[in-house]
Amino acid sequence: MIISGNNPTHVQQAADALCAGELLGLPTETVYGLAADASHENAVAKIFKAKGRPSNHPLIVHVASAEAVAKFASEVPAFAQQLMAKFWPGPLTLILPRRDDVAAAAAGGQTSVGLRCPSHPVALAVLKACAAQGVWGIAAPSANLFGRVSPTSAAHVQSEFGDALLILDGGECEVGIESTIVDCTRGVPVLLRPGQISRTQIEHACDLKLVAPEALNTDAPRASGTLASHYAPTAKVRLMSSADWRKALEALGPHTQNLALWSAEKPSHEMMGAGLLWRAMPLDATQAAHDLFSVLRNFDARGVRTIWIETPPETPEWEGVRDRLNRAAA
Numbered sequence: 001m002i003i004s005g006n007n008p009t010h011v012q013q014a015a016d017a018l019c020a021g022e023l024l025g026l027p028t029e030t031v032y033g034l035a036a037d038a039s040h041e042n043a044v045a046k047i048f049k050a051k052g053r054p055s056n057h058p059l060i061v062h063v064a065s066a067e068a069v070a071k072f073a074s075e076v077p078a079f080a081q082q083l084m085a086k087f088w089p090g091p092l093t094l095i096l097p098r099r100d101d102v103a104a105a106a107a108g109g110q111t112s113v114g115l116r117c118p119s120h121p122v123a124l125a126v127l128k129a130c131a132a133q134g135v136w137g138i139a140a141p142s143a144n145l146f147g148r149v150s151p152t153s154a155a156h157v158q159s160e161f162g163d164a165l166l167i168l169d170g171g172e173c174e175v176g177i178e179s180t181i182v183d184c185t186r187g188v189p190v191l192l193r194p195g196q197i198s199r200t201q202i203e204h205a206c207d208l209k210l211v212a213p214e215a216l217n218t219d220a221p222r223a224s225g226t227l228a229s230h231y232a233p234t235a236k237v238r239l240m241s242s243a244d245w246r247k248a249l250e251a252l253g254p255h256t257q258n259l260a261l262w263s264a265e266k267p268s269h270e271m272m273g274a275g276l277l278w279r280a281m282p283l284d285a286t287q288a289a290h291d292l293f294s295v296l297r298n299f300d301a302r303g304v305r306t307i308w309i310e311t312p313p314e315t316p317e318w319e320g321v322r323d324r325l326n327r328a329a330a
Contacts, residue, residue, distance in 0.1 A: 001163055001164075001165070001166055002025075002154050002155075002158060002167045002169050003166065003167070003168060003169065004168075004169055005027060005122035005125075005168045005169050005170040005171075006122075010168065011122065011125045011126055011168070012129055014026070014126050014129075014166065014168045015126050015129035015133070016133075017166055018035060018037055018043075018126070018130055018135060018138060019037065019130055019133045019134075019135050021036070021037060021040050021042060021043040021046075022036070022046075022166070023035065023036050023043070023046050023047065023050060023165060023166070024036070024126075024165075024166050024167070024168060025143050025154065025161070025165055025166065025167030025168060026062075026122075026126060026138070026140050026143075026168055027120055027122050027123060027154070027169065027170025027171070027173065028062070028118040028140070028170075028173065029090070029091060029118055029119045029123075029173060029174045029175050030091050030118070030173060030175045030176070030177065030178050030179050030195070030196075031142045031143075031150040031151060031152055031173055031176070031178055031293065032142065032143045032150075032151040032152065032153070032154065032156065032157050032167075032173065033062070033138075033140025033141060033143055034047055034051060034140060034141060034143040034144075034157075034161075035047075035062070035126075035138045035140035036138065036139055036140075037135050037138065037139075038059070038061040038072075038102075038106040038136075038137040038138055038139040039102055039103055039106075039135070039136070039137065041104075041105045044059070044106050044139055045105065047059065047139060047141065050165075051141065051144070051146045052145055052146045053141065053146040054146075055105070055108065055109075056108045056109055056222070057108055057146075057222060057224070057227075058106070058107050058108035058110055058113075058114060058221070058222050058223065058224060059106045059107075059108070059139040059140070059141050059224065060093050060114040060115070060116050060139070060140065060141065060179070060224050061103060061113055061115050061116070061137040061138065061139050062115075062116050062117070062118055062123065062127060062137065062138045062139075062140050063115060063117050063127065063136065063138075064117065064124060064127035064128045064130075064136075065088075065117060066084045066085075066088055066117065068117075068131065068136045068137065069084070069096070069115055071099075071136040071137065072096075072098060072099060072102055072103055072113050072115060072136070073096035073097060073098065073113065073115065074096075074097045074098065074099045074100075075096065075097045076096060076184075077184050077187070079184065079188075079189055079206040079207075079208055080094050080096060080182075080184040080189075080206075082207075083184075083189070083202065083205055083206055084117075086205040086206075087197055087201075087205065088116075088117040089118055089119035089124065090117070090118075090119045090197070091116075091118075091119070091175050091178075091179040091180060091195055091196050091197060092116065092180050092182065092197050092202075093114045093115065093116040093179045093181045093182070093193075093223075093224075094114070094115055094116070094181075094182055094184050095113070095114050095181065095182065095183040095184055095185055095192065095221050095223060096112060096113060096114075096115060096184050096185065097111065097112055097113075097185055098110070098111055098113035103137065103139070106137075106139040108222055110221055110222060112183075112221040114181065114223060115137075120170055120173075120174075121170075122168060122170035123170070126138070141224055142178065142225075143157040143161070143167075144156075144157075144160050145160060147227070147229065147230055147231075147232055148160075148232060148233070149231055149233050149293050149296045149297050149300070149328075150177075150178065150231060150293050151297075152172055152176050152290075152293050152294055153171075153172050153173070153294070154169035154170070156293075156294075156297060172290075172294075173290075174290070175195075175196050175289060175290065176289045176290035176291065176292055176293060176294070177195060177196065177289045177293070177320050177321065177324055178193070178195060178224070178225050179193075179195050179196075179197075180193060180194060180196065180197040180202070180320070181193040181195070181224070181225075181226075182202060182210075183213070183220060183221055183223070186216060186218055188208060188209075188211050189202060189203075189206060189208055189210050189211065190210070190211045190212070190213055190216065190220065191210045191211075191212065191213075192213060192220060192223045192226055193223060193224070193226055194319040194320045194322075194323050195320045196286070196289060196320055198317060198319070199316060199319070200316060225327075227327070229327060229330040230324075230327040230330075231293070231296075231324050231327050232327070232328045232330075233296045233297070233299060235260070235299060235304050235305055235307045236305065236306050236307065237307045237309060237325070237328045237329040238306065238307070238308050238309070238329060239309050239310075239311045239325055239326070240308050240309070240310060240311065241310070241311055242263065242264070242265065242310055245261060245308050245310060246267070246271070248308070249261075249271040249276070250270075250271060255275075256275040257275040257305075258304050258305040259275055259276050259277070259304060259305070259306050259307075259308065260276075260277040260278070260299040260302070260304040260306070260307045261276060261277070261278045261279070261307075261308045261309075261310075262278075262279050262280075262281050262299075262308070262309045262310065263278070263280075263281055263309070263310035264280070264281045264283060266278060266280065277299065277302055277304055279295050279298070279299075281309075281310055281312075285312070285313075285317040285318045285320075285321060286317075288312065288318075288321050289320055289321050292321060292324060292325075293324075296328065309325055311325075312325065
């Protein structure tokens with residue numbers, strides 16, 4: 001059932017459901033989350049079961065403010081504090097050492113925990129209403145079946161889980177891809193997942209260079225959305241250069257069947273066979289990130305079997321989009 005996030009009564013209804021150990025479709029600025037009380041093991045188990053997600057694959061815990069971090073983290077390095085001050089509320093998740101007595105199930109059994117303070121006003125309202133009842137953190141992975149395309153609208157969530165799930169409608173997600181994840185457990189900032197917040201922004205905010213996980217001898221914590229294959233539609237995704245998809249369409253001629261193309265330029269009239277579905281890829285990386293999952297879901301809904309996507313530019317601002325597309329194509 002979808003209820004309005006603009007209605008304070010509905011926001012309280014959503015918070016009450018979470019505090020009672022139920023699941024909720026929760027809007028954030030990145031994607032919609034499948035939310036539950038992060039400290040309630042049975043509630044967290046419902047997330048893993050509903051998504052078909054392995055229970056050792058950790059969830060991100062959402063909090064109402066930086067002050068709530070102490071409820072879950074045993075230590076917050078100075079550079080992590082700088083990142084929180086700069087980017088929270090916002091699309092940045094920090095991996096921190098976890099307190100022994102909290103959120104073990106949500107953390108996938110790890111000694112670390114991923115924490116984020118979202119900027120979406122509806123999400124913040126729900127988190128504050130939960131905190132008022134003593135529930136300090138909400139685990140909320142993307143509200144889709146495990147490994148599939150993330151949802152950016154309430155309707156997307158309903159299409160995944162049906163009418164039985166309570167879903168708070170907060171409109172379309174502004175960012176459209178999941179948060180940047182920075183590991184703060186190994187003495188230096190380590191980028192585990194790119195997102196809207198760029199490497200340069202992170203390095204400037206904490207005055208430290210980001211380190212790649214493979215550059216350190218210690219094992220990186222497991223983190224959400226870092227599997228080789230993820231964010232995948234039902235249709236097969238193939239990344240192609242502009243030259244390659246043009247050459248392939250010319251070879252197919254009018255005989256394209258069940259094929260979709262997301263590219264910066266529109267194919268010529270001669271290339272547009274009756275079986276080709278085309279959508280324009282924005283030239284702006286921020287807009288492309290906003291559109292990405294909706295485009296993939298729309299292609300799936302139209303019944304295409306193959307999706308060709310023009311490889312995005314190899315520039316820093318496109319890193320988050322490139323990451324999602326590479327995993328979708330894997």
